[in-house]
Amino acid sequence: MTPVIEIQEQADLRAAVAALGARYGREYFVAVTREGRHSDELWAEAAKLGYLGVNLPTEYGGGGGGIAELSIVLEELGAAGCPLLMLVVSPAICGTVIARFGTDAQKQQWLPGLADGSLTMAFGITEPDAGSNSHRITTTARRAATAGPTGAADWLLTGRKVFISGVDIADATLIVGRTEDARTGRLKPCLFIVPRDTPGFEYHPIDMELSAPEKQFELVLDDVRLPADALVGDEDAGLLQLFAGLNPERIMTAAFALGFGRHALAKAVDYARTRTVWKDPIGAHQAIAHPLAQAHIELELARLMMQKAAHLYDAGDDAAAGEAANMAKYAAAEAAVKAVDQAVHTLGGNGLTREYGLASLVTASRVARIAPVSREMILNFVSHQTLGLPKSY
Known part of the structure; x- marks a missing residue:
């Protein structure tokens, strides 16, 4: 079932991923879910074959492709009955944002690991009272009164998030918060990288009827202190x-x-x-x-x-x-x-x-x-x- 509009390299990728999915299949997915495990074996093999970072830049170990190629990977694994949900958030959302807007240091720190699967990142935007209205996000970040080790003021992040996938296995979560615009006084969206072991960053599982290896979590951030360089990209381009x-x-x-x-x-x-x-x-x-x-x-x-x-x-x-x-x-x-x-x-x-x-x-x-x-x-x-x-x- 190869679409005629795909170029040969994409068709080859589709066939190769389909073959990988066939080696695991729905039985593997169901067994992992029932045992309360994660799809570690499939994730590791997909990483070894270069599929997890196929959309990320080659200079950071990625495949140099795009979302077109990464969507092929997820679709074919899903067609085999063993989708990897973290492909949506780790390389597709977080990897793309960091690759396009992150600082050189952030790219060096995160992109190679996201590309080879040794690092994963969750994405936190949904809030209990905001629904689909991103303008009602209440997670806020403000500058700390004292400077951090780099001389720049740290950030203090406070808020709640819900239905955040894979926080327990992610090395960090890309959190969508809001900061005050110094010129207008209005709140504007900003993105922050929050490592899982950051003090004050709490996560609790949500009991779901959905059967999947990746679990859903509620996040609680209570004045979580982050270094100035936790902010992704430009504060004014959120x-x-x-x-x-x-x-x-x-x-x-x-x-x-x-x-x-x-x-x-x-x-x-x-x-x-x-x-x-x-x-x-x-x-x-x-x-x-x-x-x-x-x-x-x-x-x-x-x-x-x-x-x-x-x-x-x-x-x-x-x-x-x-x-x-x-x-x-x-x-x-x-x-x-x-x-x-x-x-x-x-x-x-x-x-x-x-x-x-x-x-x-x-x-x-x-x-x-x-x-x-x-x-x-x-x-x-x-x-x-x-x-x-x-x-x-």
């Missing part, structure tokens, strides 16, 4: 830097959704080919075949939009990429939900058994609809930004 990470997040979420949508569809198609109740396999009946064909079409269409978004982003067209990334995330999530639902219905009672492994995807497929931004907020974005309709808020 919004630009923030969206530099959010667009790849949406593209990678689309890849995540497409992967498990394809995985579910493949299970259903195999079952429809072999399950015989009357004379012919059930896949011979149009009531079974047509919904599966429609699910395949919608997944392929969503992939095209994802590839468009990745191409625009990698070409540096942030404005157009923002629109396309939102559309891709929306289309992929809807296609994945439909594919999973149809797969379960195709298998009937078997669709809810552990043997076939589709039931857990019912919950997982909803994640792509609500995170990192709900489908309703994407429809708001398109109606306002693309169609020029007025806001209701």
Whole structure:
């Protein structure tokens, strides 16, 4: 299932990652999850093969590709039934932001490790009272009264974050906070690197019905003291830097959704080919075949939009990429939900058994609809930004 619009190197990458995923598969993913472990073996092998940092600059050990290549990695692992969620946050969001806006010291400290998988970084933006409104973020940073070891004033970071993936295994978390603009007095977004062992940085697991090796956490920051160089990039370019990470997040979420949508569809198609109740396999009946064909079409269409978004982003067209990334995330999530639902219905009672492994995807497929931004907020974005309709808020 190689898209014709991919260049040969991308097609080769897709085939190679698919082969890696096939060696692990859904059984590995389920076993790791049930045992309360992480996908360490798959992460290590993907790192050794150079897949984790395929989007990062070559001078820091990356592959020199872009989000287009990294989305291929996540999609194919998902299609094999063993997605690596930390690909979304560590190299895609955090690695991209640091590569584009970080200081030379930050790039040297973090990018080689993010590229070879020896370091991981979580991303903290969501707050309990802010929802999808980034303007309501209450995590704030202020300058400390006394200077730090470098002579510059340290930062004091205070706030809460929720639904932050993989904090327990991440070496640091890229936190979105707000600082006061000295000229206007208004709060503006800024990003800070907070190592996991920083005093005052607390994280607590959130009990989720979602079955995945990566856990979700609530973060509590109570006057967490950070050195001046914890700030990523320019203090006055926070919004630009923030969206530099959010667009790849949406593209990678689309890849995540497409992967498990394809995985579910493949299970259903195999079952429809072999399950015989009357004379012919059930896949011979149009009531079974047509919904599966429609699910395949919608997944392929969503992939095209994802590839468009990745191409625009990698070409540096942030404005157009923002629109396309939102559309891709929306289309992929809807296609994945439909594919999973149809797969379960195709298998009937078997669709809810552990043997076939589709039931857990019912919950997982909803994640792509609500995170990192709900489908309703994407429809708001398109109606306002693309169609020029007025806001209701």
